[in-house]
Amino acid sequence: MAVRFQTAATNYQSRSSDLLDYNSTYTWMAWCYLASDLDANQTVFLIRNTDGSQSDFIGALTTGVDIVAAVNGGAGSTTATWTVGTTRHMCLRRSSSSSLDLIVDGVLIGSDTTAAGTSRTLTAMESGSGIAGAGARWNGHKFGEKAWSASLTEAEIVNEMRTMYPKRTANLYAYWPGIHGAAADARLDYSGNGRHWTNNGTIAVEDNGAGVSWGAQVIVGSWVQPAAAPATAFQPNAF
Numbered sequence: 001m002a003v004r005f006q007t008a009a010t011n012y013q014s015r016s017s018d019l020l021d022y023n024s025t026y027t028w029m030a031w032c033y034l035a036s037d038l039d040a041n042q043t044v045f046l047i048r049n050t051d052g053s054q055s056d057f058i059g060a061l062t063t064g065v066d067i068v069a070a071v072n073g074g075a076g077s078t079t080a081t082w083t084v085g086t087t088r089h090m091c092l093r094r095s096s097s098s099s100l101d102l103i104v105d106g107v108l109i110g111s112d113t114t115a116a117g118t119s120r121t122l123t124a125m126e127s128g129s130g131i132a133g134a135g136a137r138w139n140g141h142k143f144g145e146k147a148w149s150a151s152l153t154e155a156e157i158v159n160e161m162r163t164m165y166p167k168r169t170a171n172l173y174a175y176w177p178g179i180h181g182a183a184a185d186a187r188l189d190y191s192g193n194g195r196h197w198t199n200n201g202t203i204a205v206e207d208n209g210a211g212v213s214w215g216a217q218v219i220v221g222s223w224v225q226p227a228a229a230p231a232t233a234f235q236p237n238a239f
Contacts, residue, residue: 002033002141002208003178003186005128009137011201012043012128013187018195019125020147020173022047022056022094023118027152029091029103029160030145030178031210034082037064042138043130045092048072049121052131056100056116058092059138069102071114077102078110087210089161095151106158133200143208145176163215166191181205 005011020026028045040062048055055072060082069092070076080102082088091103100112127145130136144164150171152160159167166175174195180186186205187197 001179001181001186001205002031002143003128003176003183004141004204004206005138006035006204008133008201009129009135010133011203012126012133012137013197013203014127014132014200015125015195015197016123019122020047020149021122022116023097023120023122024149025094025096025151026147026149026173027091027093027157028058028145028147029089029157030142030176031087031161031208031212032090032142033087033140033208033210034060034065034084035139035141037084038137038139039064041130041136042140043126043128043136044090044138044142046124046126046130046136047122048124048126048131050123054116054120056092056094057130058090058102059136067102067104067109069100069110069112071100071112071116074100074112074114077112080104080109087208091157091161093151093157103154103157106154106161108154127197128203141206141208143178143210144212145178147173147175149173163213165215167215178205179208 042060044059046057058069065082066079067082068076068079089105093101098115102109148171174189175191178186183203189195
């Protein structure tokens with residue numbers, strides 16, 4: 001199964017406390033499917049301040065099919081193509097205060113080298129839409145989502161994309177497999193850190209249609225095994 005975003009910009013997931021710190025290094029990844037080309041920005045991951053004037057973003061540009069990583073106000077990374085009906089592994093990595101990296105299917109595509117500093121206000125993490133559902137909705141789904149409070153190497157990212165279970169436990173921020181048969185369970189963090197998503201609007205679940213191995217089981221803190229699934233430039237004012 002997978003977490004499905006569709007129909008409206010107000011269908012998205014968010015967190016407003018105990019956030020992944022974008023003033024430091026981090027890595028955030030998931031398998032992501034594009035259901036349709038909306039000819040608009042589509043938000044896969046967004047970390048931001050209150051109005052989005054400070055943000056790190058990965059998703060589609062206004063073309064709807066060009067994947068980019070961008071700091072608000074920056075030029076964005078080199079783009080990768082996201083074809084409708086395909087699943088790609090998306091990874092947003094902040095490797096330094098002046099390097100926000102786009103890594104797709106385990107390959108470093110490019111970086112936004114805009115100096116973001118280390119004192120940006122931290123207000124929200126979002127996926128599926130931006131700025132509390134104000135826009136940039138994503139028509140698609142995600143699963144096998146993981147995040148670390150550290151910059152993983154490309155070799156580590158390739159290792160992680162091959163399995164649902166996290167292989168690296170050091171600095172693990174959260175692990176959201178998203179494969180449950182109900183949206184209320186697909187939002188849960190299984191790292192043991194309790195960093196669950198909040199589902200906003202109507203979140204659905206659907207078959208992810210992609211074969212990704214569970215891999216060896218890893219126990220982290222009070223981790224509990226999830227139930228088996230049932231038989232161009234980034235536009236800073238886009239939000």
